Amino acid sequence: MDTISDFENTESGKSLEAEAGEREPFVVNNLVSEIEASYNGAPLSPETSEILREFEGERTKNRGLGIFSLIEDSKRLEEKIKNLSQKCKDKVQTINPEVPLEEVPLYLLSSPVEKNASALNGEGIAINTRSLVENNKGNEYLENTIVHEATHIFIKRLGKEPDWESNDFKRQVSNFLWFEGLAQYMQPHPEEVERMFKQDAEKWPKILSSWFNTESKEKKAILIENILNMESFKKIMEYRHGQGYENGVKAMLEKSSQDEALTTLIVREGFGYHIGKLLWEQEIQKGNSLKELVMKGSKDIDNWIV
Ligand SMILES: [Zn+2]
Incomplete structure (x- = not known):
């Protein structure tokens, strides 16, 4: 052959x-x-x-000019963080000017896990260089991230971190809204999703209040329907998951209990960050001081969702 x-x-x-x-x-x-x-x-x-x-x-590019290995990227990131750090600290310090926010350890990591940052249980800030580079995240994102995670750390140092052990559904959801909503509220730059969320923002506190005040499956089914029909909900889910998102939502509703389904939307799908931020904004617009609200602790949120 x-x-x-x-x-x-x-x-x-x-x-x-x-x-x-x-x-x-x-x-x-x-x-x-x-x-x-x-x-x-x-x-x-x-x-x-x-x-x-x-x-x-x-x-072809001149090697060493404009293209970088992850190590080089991490060095550039380090430089950016140094330039932003005083600004970020000053912002977080406004939560309680009387208690100095002492040094916060910040770890630059490289992990294949799709996660950009974490507050390491309130002990320090971890930033995933790899995912920041892969997702093309810029300075505003970096500043938001540092302020967000440092807020979590400051809250822990102030002894105000919610009790996450509670098994009570309402407590869990409310704690999340208080804790993540505050960190989101502190971020200096608005996120893309926030602009979409604004369209129906006012509906969420009412939905949550009705949810917390009923045991009726029929009423909760109507509330879920109200959520799924919001234009902003559709936009955000499509932005996050593409056009097939509806099947994902269907599967979630078939698998979980109604309370679990709501928790998924609030925690995993991230609606809680924006709902929580809105609740903080509303309380501060009423004339309350940020510091006083923070020092009252997370259970105070029961008075915000009525
Ligand atoms: Zn957070």
Whole structure:
């Protein structure tokens, strides 16, 4: 057969059978660590350099100018954080100017987990360099993130973190709204989803109040229907999950109890961040001081949702 003889020609007469089982169909040359190291200034071998030049063609970039390995990215991130840190601290300090917000440890990580940041149980701020870079997050996002997580930490230091152990449904939801709503309220820059949320924002406190005041499955079914019919709900879910989001919502409603379904929307789908922020805004607009509200603790929110 032609193909075999062609093969044999290139292999200077070696028989195909002798080679069978020893050869991979594709010979992988993994150049990634060498190329990654070059972004940090290490020299590239002439072969790799040539392959890259051929691959990148006209779009080739001057190595070290404008392209970075994750390590370089993390150094740039570190610099940005240094520039933002006083601003962020001053913002969080407004929660309670009388108690100095002492140093907060901040860890720059690289994790494949799709999570941008965490307050590490109130002990320090973790930021995932990898996901920030992959998702193209800029300065405003970074500033929001630091303020958000530092707010959680300050609340813990002030002894005002809600009791998460409670098994009571209303308590769990209310705690989340108080805790995450405050962190969201403190963020200096509005998020894309917030603009969509605004459209029906006022409806949420009424829905929650009706929910907390009924045990009726029929009434809760109507409330869920009201949520699903909000234009802003549809927009946000489509923004987060694409057009197939409706199937996801259906599956959630089939699987969970009504209370669990509401919790999923509030916690996992993130509506609670925006509802909570709205509740804080409303209380402050009434003339209450941020510090006094915070120092009353999370149970005070029972007076906000009536
Ligand atoms: Zn948070």
